[in-house]
Amino acid sequence: MVHRLATDTTTEENVEKTSLMPVLVIILVLIVIGAVVWYLVGRKKK
Known part of the structure; x- marks a missing residue:
């Protein structure tokens, strides 16, 4: 889900990073x- 959103816009990518x-x-x-x-x-154990 998150990866799909990240590929849509660069802003989403920055949020994911x-x-x-x-x-x-x-x-x-x-x-x-x-x-x-x-x-x-x-x-x-010892």
Whole structure:
């Protein structure tokens, strides 16, 4: 849906590019949280 709108106008494309930033931040946060949880679980097993 979003990709179809983005191809229509350049303004929509700019909106999509800016909306990608928070998504990247969320992904990074999830990776960090996952790494911390994985590290803690690994310590508990030992």
